[in-house]
Amino acid sequence: xxxxxFVSLSLLALFFGGLQTTPAQAQQSVPQIQFDSxxxxxxxxxxMNFGEVSGVxxxxxxxxxxxxxxxxxxxxxxxxxxxxxxxxxxKGEFIREIGKGLYAWSEAHTVRIDKDxxxxxxxxxxxMVIKFNQAGRVVWVFGRRQESAxxxxxxxxxxxxxxxxxxxxxxPTDVAWDSDGNIYITDGYINSRxxxxxxxxxxxxxxxxxxxxxxxxxxxxxxxxxxxxNLYVGDRSNRRIQVFDTDGKFLRMFTIDVPPVPGTxxxxxxxxxxxxxxxxxGAPNSICITPGPNQVLFVGETTFPGRIFKxxxxxxxxxxxGRSGRQLGQFSGAHQLACPSEHEVYAAETAxxxxxKLILH
Numbered sequence: 159x160x161x162x163x164f165v166s167l168s169l170l171a172l173f174f175g176g177l178q179t180t181p182a183q184a185q186q187s188v189p190q191i192q193f194d195s196x197x198x199x200x201x202x203x204x205x206m207n208f209g210e211v212s213g214v215x216x217x218x219x220x221x222x223x224x225x226x227x228x229x230x231x232x233x234x235x236x237x238x239x240x241x242x243x244x245x246x247x248x249k250g251e252f253i254r255e256i257g258k259g260l261y262a263w264s265e266a267h268t269v270r271i272d273k274d275x276x277x278x279x280x281x282x283x284x285x286m287v288i289k290f291n292q293a294g295r296v297v298w299v300f301g302r303r304q305e306s307a308x309x310x311x312x313x314x315x316x317x318x319x320x321x322x323x324x325x326x327x328x329x330p331t332d333v334a335w336d337s338d339g340n341i342y343i344t345d346g347y348i349n350s351r352x353x354x355x356x357x358x359x360x361x362x363x364x365x366x367x368x369x370x371x372x373x374x375x376x377x378x379x380x381x382x383x384x385x386x387x388n389l390y391v392g393d394r395s396n397r398r399i400q401v402f403d404t405d406g407k408f409l410r411m412f413t414i415d416v417p418p419v420p421g422t423x424x425x426x427x428x429x430x431x432x433x434x435x436x437x438x439x440g441a442p443n444s445i446c447i448t449p450g451p452n453q454v455l456f457v458g459e460t461t462f463p464g465r466i467f468k469x470x471x472x473x474x475x476x477x478x479x480g481r482s483g484r485q486l487g488q489f490s491g492a493h494q495l496a497c498p499s500e501h502e503v504y505a506a507e508t509a510x511x512x513x514x515k516l517i518l519h
Contacts, residue, residue, distance in 0.1 A: 188416050191468060191477035195487040196515040200224070200250030207511070209240065210491075213269035213279070214506035214513050216498045220248035223256075224506065224513055225269040225279055225494075241266040243279055245294075250515070256294040262286040262303065268332050268380070268494050278333050280343075285313075285327045287343055298359055300343065301327040313348055319368055322349045324361050334381045334389070336404050342389060344378040352378060352391060352406065365406035370396055373408040380494070382447040382455070384471060390455065392442030399442050399457070399473070412473030414440030418463035422481050425490035425509050430462055439463055446495040446503070454500060458492030461509050466492055466516075479503070479518070484510060 200222065202208075213225030227240035241263030245253040256277065257263070264283025271277060276297070277290040284303035291297050304311075313328055322328075328348035335341055339357030351366035366375050376395035383389050388409065389402040400411040418439060423429050430438055444458035454476065455469040464482030466489065467475050480489050490509035497503045503516040 188475050189477050191479050192519045193479055193487070194517040194519075196250075196517065197486055199515045200246040200513065201252055203252055208513075209242075210266075210508040210511055211493070211506040211513055212266045212508055213494045214496050214504045215269045215271045215277075215494075216496045216504060217271045217275045217277075219275070220498070221253070222246040222248075222250070222496075222504065222513075223269050223271065223277060225266040227266050227508075229263075239263055240283070241279075241281055243269065243277075254294070256290060257288070257296070260288070260296075262288050262299070264303065267330070270333050272335055280330050280333055282329045282331065282347065285329060287327070287330055287333055300355070300359075301325070301330065315348060317368070319348050319350065322351055322364060324364070327353070331378065332380045334383045336383050336387045336389075337385070340404065342381055342383070344381045344391060346379070347377060350375040350378060352381070352389070352402070354404075354406070363406065365402075372400070372411060373402075373406075375400075379443060380445045382445050384447060384453050385451070388471075390445060390447070390471075392445050392457070394441050394443060394460070395437075397437060397439075397441045399445070414442070414457060414459075414467055414469065414475055416440065416465075416467070416475055416478060418465070419481060422463055423483075424462040425464070425482055425484060426461055440467075444492055444495045444506075446497040448497050448500050456495050456497045456503055458489070458495050458505065461491045464489040464492065466495065466503065466505065468518075479516065486514070489514070 208226045209228035211226045215223045224244045228242045243256040262281050262284045267280045267282040269279050275292050279288045285301045287300040289298035327345045329346045331344045331346040333343050341355040343353045345353050350368040351364045353364040354362040375393050378391050379394040380392035387404050391400045393400050398411050398413045401409045438460050441460050442457050443460045446456050457467045459465050462482050466479040468477040491507050492505045493508045494506040501518045505514045
């Protein structure tokens with residue numbers, strides 16, 4: 159039996175200081191979107207479980223790809239090999255594992271599908287982006303993992319960061335493509351930039367640095383591109399979405415300013431209040447964009463308050479989906495979203511170790 163959210167209420171818009179917002183953010187009310195969450199999705203082989211699910215994507219045939227931080231028994235606790243990529247059919251049936259034991263697997267981050275149904279996996283731990291063809295064969299690699307022979311160790315977080323190097327990444331996070339096939343990689347936890355390659359995989363440029371000014375980033379965590387080649391970058395720690403053209407020219411930015419329902423509790427750790435709540439509420443952890451001529455964004459928050467928002471391309475919040483929690487229809491760490499239509503959304507959750515398939519009404 160499907161679980162339905164019956165809550166229908168209005169939430170007063172809330173501004174958090176220190177950020178530039180667009181007039182679209184002056185919300186008077188934001189409706190709670192009713193939805194079904196499909197139980198026991200997807201179907202896993204007997205004895206198999208996901209670890210933290212960091213990525214989910216859907217191809218043109220309705221097949222679902224899940225990138226999970228599983229397989230951790232193969233390494234020590236401080237440096238496990240935490241990445242497995244699985245494919246499921248349109249009804250959630252298990253099909254295969256892709257890239258089993260791949261050299262790039264270190265800490266799964268996100269997975270995306272391009273217009274030709276190639277599969278792209280972004281691994282934060284190995285600093286690599288891998289392109290597979292539909293058959294699951296590696297065809298391109300971007301970046302390079304550290305070698306154990308060269309005294310590999312966790313990357314530090316110097317402030318300011320060390321100078322970025324063309325073609326190499328420090329904990330990349332996501333990938334997207336414009337209509338000409340150019341490739342954009344958010345890079346990421348340390349470098350705080352967007353890297354651009356052309357359709358042939360040749361380096362073009364990068365832009366951005368650590369900071370709070372327009373065009374600067376504090377963790378560019380997710381990226382999507384609309385049909386008019388506008389780039390939407392989820393600048394997570396700055397709690398905003400910045401919009402650029404394909405040359406990296408800053409166009410505008412907006413924030414999501416909707417307070418959580420009173421009484422909502424965090425799944426992991428203390429429930430944020432005060433300044434900490436202002437830092438995480440509406441912070442864009444994940445973004446997907448619908449296909450077709452009338453596109454909308456779906457934006458997932460960090461672990462708390464854990465909601466998913468439906469947002470117009472100009473930044474107007476159209477509705478709220480769910481809240482923080484462990485139950486079906488609740489979320490914790492919606493790390494990546496896939497939205498093949500305006501009424502079907504897939505949410506990959508790190509804290510709840512699952513993928514939810516949501517049917518919106």
